[in-house]
Amino acid sequence: MRTIAVLGGGIGGLAASYYLCKSPQVAKVVVLESSSRFGGWLWTTRRSDGAVFEHGPRGIRPAGAVGRNTLNMVDDLGLGGEILPVTYSHVASKSRYLYVNKQLHRMPSGISGLLRTVPPFSRPLLLSVATEILVKKGKEDDETIHSFISRRLGKELADIVVDSLCRGVFAGDCRKLSVRSCFPLFYNAEQRRGSLTLGMLLGSGPSPVVPPGPLAQRSIKESWAQWSLRRGLESLPESITEYLLQSGKVQIHRDAAVTHISPSASGWKIHLEDGVVSADHIISALPAKALSAALPSSCQPLVQQLQDISSVTVAVVNLEYEGSILPVMGFGHLLPSSEDHGVLGVVYDSVSFPQHNRPDGQSTRLTVMMGGAWFQDVFGDPDAVTEEHLLARATEAVQCHLGVTTAPSWSWVALHRDCIPQYYQGHFRRVESMCNFIKEKNLSLSLIGSSYGGVSVNDVIFSGRTAVEELLGAGV
Known part of the structure; x- marks a missing residue:
């Protein structure tokens, strides 16, 4: 060749x-x-005072063959010493929030969280998981994510959790996105095991073989949930x-x-x-x-x-506030489309990667993600929307969702046109x-x-x- x-x-x-x-x-x-x-x-901005801001992806998962493959590449490039790992025991891994009915709700975790009824849900999540094993396998060769989850785990989980998740991952509408292409693990679990639960427990088919190099081995040993790099991704x-x-x-x-x-x-x-x-x-x-x-x-x-x-346009607004302004600690929060079409979610960057804060004086970095599949409806033509309007909408969201009354001391607005393909x-x-x-x-x-x-x-x-x-x- x-x-x-x-x-x-x-x-x-x-x-x-x-x-x-x-x-x-x-x-x-x-x-x-x-x-x-x-x-x-x-795409990273490195400020002269040492602060680091991500305008695109901000953390990479080490799990699975594809995760090991990336870490092997990072190792080969000599970037191993630059890794900033976040373990599964870290508060950013254990605490994720949904903003529903104008309130922040911590996603249930652990057995106790699954056994109790916690808002915004009307019944314990373990009930949905337990009855899922009894649901018959679908006959279609593909269906929407919302349809698949509604059928297997119930409409409430589809409307709240999966709707929010699809907005966070794909900036997309779960009522249009394909389960087979977006979540092949879910689709294969049902096809091969007849159940999501059994598929997750027993495995749902072969995956590529990628032997873990030293860095990937370290990620397994130390239980990394995600990682970044000292100077940004x-x-x-x-x-x-x-x-x-x-x-x-x-x-x-x-x-x-x-x-x-x-x-x-x-x-x-x-x-x-x-x-x-x-x-x-x-x-x-x-x-x-x-x-x-x-x-x-x-x-x-x-x-x-x-x-x-098709692909969707996402506005990413980085905000820096003086002091510690978060009412809760965690990875961030997502919103279902029923709550607010325009705002997809807010990431609490300072919690996951405090190393990216400026070294002198306490500050809090947040990222607000907006638009996606709803961009045109909410903000109009991407070529006509102003940075001022997007910034105002982002700071308003932080004020409403997190009760932050002060103005940000620094901001950056990035408009990513057609950045995420929609399957x-x-x-x-x-x-x-x-x-x-x-x-x-x-x-x-x-x-x-x-x-x-x-x-x-x-x-x-x-x-x-x-x-x-x-x-x-x-x-x-």
Whole structure:
């Protein structure tokens, strides 16, 4: 394989390039990023006084094969000493809140929490779990998350907990999102064990084999629930970029937007605004719609499928307050859509990662997430909304939910347009159809990133690894 072009310099494109670099089969890698920076949604502000603020993901889970895979990469890049772990015994892991009926409610945890009736629920959660084993298996090959949870655990849990969870993870509407694509663990548990509970207890099928390296072993031994890095999560794409530059195999281009892709005798010609790049194979880490706009007309069925993958816009507002202003300690709180369409949740960043607070003087860092599937309805056109309006809405939420009457001493408003793909019901069929088209037409093209098989940082990194392994036909 002579030259491989990687389209997109977010964490998916960088991860694929990293795995390509490790193979002697690959002579040259060309990374094309349309913006002026690498890392995509992994975006950190490091203030001169030592405070660190995340505008995208703020913590990564170490669990499972994909979690171990990321930690193995972090180890290899020499970032192990920068890790900030949060254990399962930490207050941020044990205490998560819902804001329902204009009140904060701690999510039940432990056996005592599951046995008692605690607001906002009308009965003990253990009852729902116990009766779930008796529910018959669904007959459809896919259904919405809300339908699946209502059927198996009851409408109340679907309306409150799962609605809130889907807003926190996908910024999406659980009444449209696919259980099979968003929560394959749940779907497989029912398919293989006939029950969520049994599936979780007994396992619900094979998972990729990723042996844990030293850092992943440490995460298991110390019971990490999540982790970050001392200088923020953008340190990860920065380290990968440095690794690629030192490899001698990789050309990295920023401000290099792909305008059109056309087939050539040896593979592809990739047209940029100021030139053409030739490649034997393309690994696309572009969002589905961006790739659809660049593909040739000969790929029309694929173009249509890509265009059908929707994504949502999220406003992320970072706030810093003087002193300790939180009425409760924990990870943060989420809101079901019935409570407030506009505000998805508030993360108490200072609780999980106090190391990111400025070192002098006590302060509290919060992040308010807004919009998602409801952005247009609540805030209107993303191009027309002002930062002032988003900031006012975020500070108002903090005041109402947490009783904070002082104004923030510092703020940052980030508007992430089309940042989270939405896997609507039937998404798995669309992905299968796209893969089949690529295979049938023998296209030298791999699709990776959050548009297809998982939106988490771990999923996106692993999709890069999987594509490289399939392309090279051997382990990386």
